[in-house]
Amino acid sequence: MIFRRKLTQTLSIFAISTTLVLTACSTNPVSGKKDFSLISKDQEVQMGKQAHQDVLKKQRPYNNTRLQSYVSSIGQQLASKSHRSNIRYTFTVLDDPSVNAFALPGGYVYVTTGLMAYLNSEGELAGVLGHEIGHVTARHGVQQASAGMATSLLVDLIAKKAGSNSKILTQLNSAMLSGYGRKHELEADRLGAEYLAGVGYSPNNMIDVIGVLKAQEVYASRQKGSSGGSYHGVFSSHPSNDQRLQEVVGAAKNIKSAGTRPANRDAYLKQINGLTFRISKDKTGRIVVGNIKTVGLTFEQLAGKSVLNADQLRLLNGRYPDGRLKQGELIKIVK
Numbered sequence: 001m002i003f004r005r006k007l008t009q010t011l012s013i014f015a016i017s018t019t020l021v022l023t024a025c026s027t028n029p030v031s032g033k034k035d036f037s038l039i040s041k042d043q044e045v046q047m048g049k050q051a052h053q054d055v056l057k058k059q060r061p062y063n064n065t066r067l068q069s070y071v072s073s074i075g076q077q078l079a080s081k082s083h084r085s086n087i088r089y090t091f092t093v094l095d096d097p098s099v100n101a102f103a104l105p106g107g108y109v110y111v112t113t114g115l116m117a118y119l120n121s122e123g124e125l126a127g128v129l130g131h132e133i134g135h136v137t138a139r140h141g142v143q144q145a146s147a148g149m150a151t152s153l154l155v156d157l158i159a160k161k162a163g164s165n166s167k168i169l170t171q172l173n174s175a176m177l178s179g180y181g182r183k184h185e186l187e188a189d190r191l192g193a194e195y196l197a198g199v200g201y202s203p204n205n206m207i208d209v210i211g212v213l214k215a216q217e218v219y220a221s222r223q224k225g226s227s228g229g230s231y232h233g234v235f236s237s238h239p240s241n242d243q244r245l246q247e248v249v250g251a252a253k254n255i256k257s258a259g260t261r262p263a264n265r266d267a268y269l270k271q272i273n274g275l276t277f278r279i280s281k282d283k284t285g286r287i288v289v290g291n292i293k294t295v296g297l298t299f300e301q302l303a304g305k306s307v308l309n310a311d312q313l314r315l316l317n318g319r320y321p322d323g324r325l326k327q328g329e330l331i332k333i334v335k
């Protein structure tokens with residue numbers, strides 16, 4: 001969220017400072033309809049390329065080629081089934097403890113180690129990547145940047161005519177921008193579910209991943225002094241109770257290949273074994289994946305082997321607030 005605001009500013013400034021070519025309308029790859037967008041496809045790809053360099057200046061990619069290519073291969077499969085398979089996609093795991101994922105216009109998708117630690121299957125990872133690809137295919141970033149440019153032009157124009165009432169106009173400008181949030185997130189969820197189904201995963205993985213994020217929010221709000229607010233934090237109720245979300249994700253179940261491929265929980269956990277994990281501000285540990293051998297073992301007992309407490313372990317394994325351990329399953333702890 002914070003990132004997006006900065007990005008919009010960067011893009012607006014970038015686009016204005018280069019060429020203000022008014023391409024006016026271009027076709028949206030998702031809807032097939034004409035979009036009000038001031039940015040052409042070539043400009044978009046160019047903007048993305050430049051912004052990608054900026055991201056890599058500020059944030060380090062995670063130093064593990066095996067994990068990078070694992071994430072990339074899943075991302076590429078999803079992108080090939082998307083509405084915009086004609087652009088080149090780049091997937092990058094960032095070495096960043098915050099729980100986040102984002103996309104730049106032109107096909108640049110990022111997921112943090114912080115978020116990957118909390119995911120519990122390949123299907124959930126695909127859900128995150130599919131959602132971000134959805135932002136790219138529906139040109140949300142471009143539309144937002146365009147809206148910023150357009151309204152600031154509008155503000156200039158009206159302010160000259162209407163005198164000095166620019167305060168109201170500035171508010172109107174920011175209202176227009178922030179108004180996109182819920183609508184675009186829901187559309188990205190719909191598209192993500194579609195792409196998930198396209199490569200064979202169940203669209204339910206999209207609901208699961210939003211559940212993981214919702215649990216983060218609930219946990220954070222129960223901790224003293226923490227305000228919560230996470231990546232994709234736009235749901236007031238739990239995702240399983242959100243009717244619009246259920247509808248848009250449910251539609252993807254009609255796609256023939258939906259659910260023909262398992263979520264691959266164990267394969268994913270093995271991939272993230274050893275992943276870096278921030279325990280506290282100045283302490284870093286690693287994810288250790290192991291088998292539950294003892295019958296009836298509790299998260300409280302498991303916490304004795306980890307630096308995390310029982311609730312933090314539940315959260316890490318997608319079992320917060322009251323999930324249990326099953327004998328024989330793989331589970332994550334942090335050491």
Ligand SMILES: [Zn+2]
Nearest residue numbers: 131185188232
């Ligand atoms: Zn999003």
